[in-house]
Amino acid sequence: MEEKTQSAYQEELNRLEQTNKGIDEQLARLRSIPVYFGTDANEQVLESQREHMRRNLSKAVIEPYFGRLDFQESGIQQPIPLYIGKTGVHEENTGDLLVIDWRAPVASLFYSFTGGLSGASYDSPDGLIEGLVYLKRNLVIREKILQRVVDTYDRENSTLAAHDEFLLYRLGENKDNKLRDIVSTIQAEQDRIIRSARNTALMIQGVAGSGKTTVALHRLAFLLYQYRDQIHAEKMVILAPNRMFLDYISGVLPELGVGNIQQSTFTDWALDLLEQDVKLVDASKSLTTWFATGPKRPVIDEFTPGRYKGSIAFMQDLDEWLVRFEASYIPTSDFQPWEGLLLPLQTIRAWFFVENKHYSLAKRRERVVARIKRWLEMELERVWETSRRKELKKSSAQRLRTFLKSWPEYTSFSLYQMLYQTAAKPGTLSLQLLRPIPEPIVEATIKLFKRKEVQLEDLAPLLFIHIRLHGIRSAAIFDHVVIDEAQDFSPFQVAILNQYTRNNSFTILGDLSQGIHAYQGIWSWDELLTLFPDEQTGYFELERSYRSTFEIIQFANGVLSRGVSTDLLAVPVFRSGDKVRVLQTTETDRLPLLVKTLNRIREGSSSTIAIIGRTEKHAEELDQALQQAGFACNLITAKQREYKGGISVLPVYLAKGLEFDAVILMDVDTDHYSRDMLDAKLLYVGCTRSLHELWLIYQNELSPLIDTQDPEIVTTQFPLS
Numbered sequence: 001m002e003e004k005t006q007s008a009y010q011e012e013l014n015r016l017e018q019t020n021k022g023i024d025e026q027l028a029r030l031r032s033i034p035v036y037f038g039t040d041a042n043e044q045v046l047e048s049q050r051e052h053m054r055r056n057l058s059k060a061v062i063e064p065y066f067g068r069l070d071f072q073e074s075g076i077q078q079p080i081p082l083y084i085g086k087t088g089v090h091e092e093n094t095g096d097l098l099v100i101d102w103r104a105p106v107a108s109l110f111y112s113f114t115g116g117l118s119g120a121s122y123d124s125p126d127g128l129i130e131g132l133v134y135l136k137r138n139l140v141i142r143e144k145i146l147q148r149v150v151d152t153y154d155r156e157n158s159t160l161a162a163h164d165e166f167l168l169y170r171l172g173e174n175k176d177n178k179l180r181d182i183v184s185t186i187q188a189e190q191d192r193i194i195r196s197a198r199n200t201a202l203m204i205q206g207v208a209g210s211g212k213t214t215v216a217l218h219r220l221a222f223l224l225y226q227y228r229d230q231i232h233a234e235k236m237v238i239l240a241p242n243r244m245f246l247d248y249i250s251g252v253l254p255e256l257g258v259g260n261i262q263q264s265t266f267t268d269w270a271l272d273l274l275e276q277d278v279k280l281v282d283a284s285k286s287l288t289t290w291f292a293t294g295p296k297r298p299v300i301d302e303f304t305p306g307r308y309k310g311s312i313a314f315m316q317d318l319d320e321w322l323v324r325f326e327a328s329y330i331p332t333s334d335f336q337p338w339e340g341l342l343l344p345l346q347t348i349r350a351w352f353f354v355e356n357k358h359y360s361l362a363k364r365r366e367r368v369v370a371r372i373k374r375w376l377e378m379e380l381e382r383v384w385e386t387s388r389r390k391e392l393k394k395s396s397a398q399r400l401r402t403f404l405k406s407w408p409e410y411t412s413f414s415l416y417q418m419l420y421q422t423a424a425k426p427g428t429l430s431l432q433l434l435r436p437i438p439e440p441i442v443e444a445t446i447k448l449f450k451r452k453e454v455q456l457e458d459l460a461p462l463l464f465i466h467i468r469l470h471g472i473r474s475a476a477i478f479d480h481v482v483i484d485e486a487q488d489f490s491p492f493q494v495a496i497l498n499q500y501t502r503n504n505s506f507t508i509l510g511d512l513s514q515g516i517h518a519y520q521g522i523w524s525w526d527e528l529l530t531l532f533p534d535e536q537t538g539y540f541e542l543e544r545s546y547r548s549t550f551e552i553i554q555f556a557n558g559v560l561s562r563g564v565s566t567d568l569l570a571v572p573v574f575r576s577g578d579k580v581r582v583l584q585t586t587e588t589d590r591l592p593l594l595v596k597t598l599n600r601i602r603e604g605s606s607s608t609i610a611i612i613g614r615t616e617k618h619a620e621e622l623d624q625a626l627q628q629a630g631f632a633c634n635l636i637t638a639k640q641r642e643y644k645g646g647i648s649v650l651p652v653y654l655a656k657g658l659e660f661d662a663v664i665l666m667d668v669d670t671d672h673y674s675r676d677m678l679d680a681k682l683l684y685v686g687c688t689r690s691l692h693e694l695w696l697i698y699q700n701e702l703s704p705l706i707d708t709q710d711p712e713i714v715t716t717q718f719p720l721s
């Protein structure tokens with residue numbers, strides 16, 4: 001070990017010992033205080049603070065910090081070493097900071113400082129603090145043991161050479177079956193997103209592997225720290241494409257010491273609000289239709305149901321329709337409980353349209369009906385003769401029931417159904433949509449209604465109606481919403497979510513190059529950007545990809561460019577690995593080659609492996625073949641709720657968002673991946689799932705999306721040894 005490195009190591013060993021001692025003492029003291037179970041409110045608050053500290057310190061004692069930054073603030077004599085960790089720790093007696101929370105303003109220097117001799121600054125609650133950075137050091141501590149000390153900047157020799165070395169060391173590690181936190185290596189461009197102000201709809205276009213999901217999760221932890229009095233974890237939500245993906249990312253927030261954040265899919269969230277008034281068609285069925293190969297795949301245009309019903313134009317049509325419905329939503333005659341007594345329609349209208357106009361439609365009807373009943377009771381009390389009153393009571397109740405039949409109650413579903421029924425009958429003019437819904441959409445929707453079923457794209461309109469009918473409960477309003485894989489959301493879905501969100505506070509992230517659900521999702525970020533006021537919108541692009549090796553990224557970029565005209569190509573962090581292997585086979589050798597490849601991969605250090613097919617059926621066949629060959633695999637289907645790791649077999653469209661040490665893409669021939677936009681995006685998604693090894697196997701003719709010419713990144717040979 002070089003002398004300087006050795007002394008740095010020794011210095012850090014001493015410091016670690018001192019910090020651990022401080023934490024241990026605090027923990028011991030806290031643990032010696034008996035837990036309070038009583039009813040005194042003040043004591044309860046103190047106990048919950050102690051419990052919070054006990055939890056934080058027990059975590060901190062294992063890995064107290066990961067970084068050190070020596071910073072000399074302007075006007076101060078010398079640099080002070082700042083140790084940065086996942087949670088802040090104070091020295092018990094002096095109150096000095098032993099460890100600074102990574103989310104604290106000063107810690108932003110650790111991420112934003114990228115070298116050079118000029119000054120550095122950070123925003124503090126007291127304004128801009130300026131100064132000089134002398135040292136930036138990464139420290140790896142595992143189970144209290146110092147394992148690595150890497151200086152990424154040293155003012156004395158003004159280098160930054162080790163900066164990428166530490167990142168590369170981290171990226172080169174194999175992954176287990178959960179996404180991990182990246183606090184020790186957050187990059188400057190990611191840090192800017194994480195620390196953005198809260199009342200903004202942040203939109204992030206990031207290439208595959210650029211850390212979008214990870215960054216969003218760190219942003220939640222930051223918001224909770226920075227705005228702890230205004231934002232509450234239980235009022236934040238992460239919306240992801242499916243439950244399995246949520247399971248896959250579920251480790252990050254607890255690692256960051258954050259709990260209680262809601263995690264859901266748009267579907268589950270919407271169905272919950274609609275109180276299961278409707279059923280959704282089986283997701284596998286629609287996925288099979290949209291991801292069919294060749295000519296069986298439906299054409300996608302603006303009249304594709306998902307695009308049409310997900311558009312803001314449809315939302316506006318529906319809005320207009322509801323205004324006219326509301327105007328007509330009142331009985332058509334006076335109410336006459338008995339001869340000689342009349343409640344004029346005009347009075348009922350005034351109660352409905354004027355006195356109760358601030359209530360939602362259902363509430364207004366409920367209030368007006370209650371008022372009619374009260375009016376009736378008062379009128380009955382005026383009838384002195386008991387037997388006559390009894391008789392009138394009975395008959396008027398009957399008349400009221402008949403009267404109210406002309407003023408039915410609606411659910412979101414029944415009203416939505418009425419919209420399509422009206423659209424199907426050109427005669428009913430007053431409630432006809434101004435812009436007619438295309439006939440095939442009307443027919444297909446009505447057909448599903450018979451089974452009380454709807455498609456995913458019907459959920460936003462149903463919720464829109466739900467809000468008109470019932471309003472929004474304040475308990476249902478979010479402080480902040482994260483939408484992952486937002487390219488698959490429709491503008492209507494995001495507009496609805498915005499109604500349930502305070503102050504446009506969103507983190508919306510996605511990648512148009514992975515927009516494989518183009519039949520419902522956005523085609524450009526402008527479709528979402530226009531939903532928010534300009535001054536509350538932020539747009540970022542992440543171009544660097546951290547997941548895969550240089551070879552894999554170059555190869556995947558080639559695939560994408562052959563099917564899509566795009567400038568959203570990933571820039572690799574220079575981490576070189578094995579060449580991508582594109583192997584030709586025959587029908588008889590296909591499965592033996594797959595088995596041989598799997599065995600070969602397993603000889604190495606990969607712990608998560610994916611075998612990716614083109615469709616669900618394709619994946620099922622591969623899974624069966626592998627099970628018969630003795631491999632314990634996990635078949636991933638659209639209904640999956642848990643991500644188990646190990647060897648996964650899955651259709652390419654379900655691989656989005658996940659990552660594996662090694663990926664084998666099966667049957668990448670012309671039939672499975674033709675030269676078109678969707679197939680290019682699908683194959684791009686498949687390739688970019690791999691961290692270290694990528695294998696592609698095909699028979700007959702290779703997909704035109706793949707080029708094997710560049711010997712620097714691809715080989716067509718199976719490795720010899």
Ligand SMILES: Nc1ncnc2c1ncn2[C@@H]1O[C@H](COP(=O)(O)OP(=O)(O)OP(=O)(O)O)[C@@H](O)[C@H]1O
Pocket residue numbers: 167170171180181182185186187190206207208209210211212213214215511514546547656657658659688
């Ligand atoms: N700054 C970083 N330091 C270390 N690892 C990082 C960093 N940023 C991202 N990564 C790693 O890169 C991988 C990709 O991250 P993530 O899944 O968040 O990206 P993504 O943009 O959501 O990807 P995709 O769109 O392809 O699903 C993860 O393994 C993550 O840990």
